Amino acid sequence: MKIGAFETDVLMDIAARPPVVFAEGKGSWLIDHRGKHYLDFVQGWAVNCLGHCPPEIVKTIAAQAKRLISPSAAFFNDAAIGLAQRLSRLSGLERVFLASSGAEANEGAIKLARKWGSLHKGGAWQIVTFADAFHGRTLATMSASGKAGWDRLFEPKVPGFPKASLNDVESVQRLIGPETVAIMVEPIQGEAGVVMAEDDFLRELRALCDRHDLLLILDEVQTGVGRTGRMFAAEHAQVRPDIMTLGKGLGGGVPLSALLASERASCFAHGDQGGTYCGNPLMAAVGSAVIDRVSQPQFLDGVRMREEHLVRRLREILTRHGLAGEYGRGLLRAVDLGRPVASQVVDAARDLSPEGLLLNAPRPQLLRLMPALNVDLDAINRMAELLDQALAAVIKS
Numbered sequence: 143m144k145i146g147a148f149e150t151d152v153l154m155d156i157a158a159r160p161p162v163v164f165a166e167g168k169g170s171w172l173i174d175h176r177g178k179h180y181l182d183f184v185q186g187w188a189v190n191c192l193g194h195c196p197p198e199i200v201k202t203i204a205a206q207a208k209r210l211i212s213p214s215a216a217f218f219n220d221a222a223i224g225l226a227q228r229l230s231r232l233s234g235l236e237r238v239f240l241a242s243s244g245a246e247a248n249e250g251a252i253k254l255a256r257k258w259g260s261l262h263k264g265g266a267w268q269i270v271t272f273a274d275a276f277h278g279r280t281l282a283t284m285s286a287s288g289k290a291g292w293d294r295l296f297e298p299k300v301p302g303f304p305k306a307s308l309n310d311v312e313s314v315q316r317l318i319g320p321e322t323v324a325i326m327v328e329p330i331q332g333e334a335g336v337v338m339a340e341d342d343f344l345r346e347l348r349a350l351c352d353r354h355d356l357l358l359i360l361d362e363v364q365t366g367v368g369r370t371g372r373m374f375a376a377e378h379a380q381v382r383p384d385i386m387t388l389g390k391g392l393g394g395g396v397p398l399s400a401l402l403a404s405e406r407a408s409c410f411a412h413g414d415q416g417g418t419y420c421g422n423p424l425m426a427a428v429g430s431a432v433i434d435r436v437s438q439p440q441f442l443d444g445v446r447m448r449e450e451h452l453v454r455r456l457r458e459i460l461t462r463h464g465l466a467g468e469y470g471r472g473l474l475r476a477v478d479l480g481r482p483v484a485s486q487v488v489d490a491a492r493d494l495s496p497e498g499l500l501l502n503a504p505r506p507q508l509l510r511l512m513p514a515l516n517v518d519l520d521a522i523n524r525m526a527e528l529l530d531q532a533l534a535a536v537i538k539s
């Protein structure tokens with residue numbers, strides 16, 4: 143495909159991408175190759191928690207790049223230790239492994255649980271996961287996922303991930319056997335369409351793990367680092383996992399993820415886990431800058447205040463267009479259109495002129511909104527105007 147001066151065929155064709163090439167970003171706005179501005183309520187799939195190119199990240203990258211970029215994962219570096227200390231202090235989990243993507247952190251969590259089973263649970267190795275879950279795109283994390291249609295891809299899958307139903311504790315209980323070592327769950331299934339694990343359900347999973355001596359693995363790649371108005375989504379249910387993974391917002395836009403484990407669960411021996419970029423100081427320094435901002439109580443209060451404003455504006459739109467509903471936690475929200483027109487709304491919103499609006503459609507009838515956690519109220523108001531226009535165009539046609 144030719145877009146302006148750009149021949150895009152050189153890139154592997156792995157997704158249906160719209161015919162725009164992004165060149166710049168600032169706060170809640172993205173600018174394409176023609177200079178058109180788009181209000182971004184996708185933010186790299188909940189990644190740019192401080193918006194595009196925020197000053198603290200730009201400054202941190204420049205400063206760290208002058209000091210040290212990559213000494214090798216085989217040596218300690220001060221930036222990685224600094225980030226690990228922050229994450230450990232905030233989560234109460236004593237050990238941290240830094241990586242680059244959510245899938246890599248989850249792959250590490252799966253390996254850690256299997257290692258723990260081999261050491262402490264007679265070789266137990268199976269991990270109960272959930273229908274519609276999303277844990278990443280490596281072979282093991284695809285196998286752990288329950289995304290519709292994935293069961294037939296890249297066969298044979300990695301075995302050992304029986305699937306229960308979210309919010310159905312009996313379906314979990316039925317799958318627990320002598321080979322079970324862990325339960326792995328997202329506090330909110332973001333890719334499935336912002337489907338919440340109820341707080342009581344998470345507490346029941348914690349109790350099940352305690353009763354059967356299993357590890358509770360929380361995948362907070364999408365929900366962690368302030369997205370739901372708390373530092374970690376599991377805080378809403380006051381549940382402490384044995385293993386937790388973070389990604390996306392942790393790097394504020396740079397490739398950074400983390401695998402956190404309690405002292406009891408942390409059992410890797412030398413050679414079990416690693417990777418060239420694990421603990422890379424350029425990324426770790428950014429992670430610390432993000433954490434220092436997001437973990438401030440006023441910042442998290444601000445996320446909840448923005449949530450209230452966004453929900454208010456969305457509900458006005460729901461009423462005006464007779465839509466089915468709106469739900470979510472913090473600034474991870476879904477709008478149920480009640481009819482399968484979400485991708486038409488996404489296209490219409492993007493193609494509005496002079497300014498477009500970027501949204502995501504995880505399901506045929508569902509829009510997902512994941513703005514920057516510091517999005518300003520004017521941008522929320524503008525989003526509501528643009529969404530209103532896009533809905534009017536699609537519903538009328």
Ligand SMILES: Cc1ncc(COP(=O)(O)O)c(C=O)c1O
Pocket residue numbers: 187242243244245246248276277278279328332333361362363364365389390
């Ligand atoms: C809950 C969850 N886990 C894991 C991943 C995979 O993260 P990454 O794409 O960084 O590998 C995602 C990505 O959407 C996610 O939402």
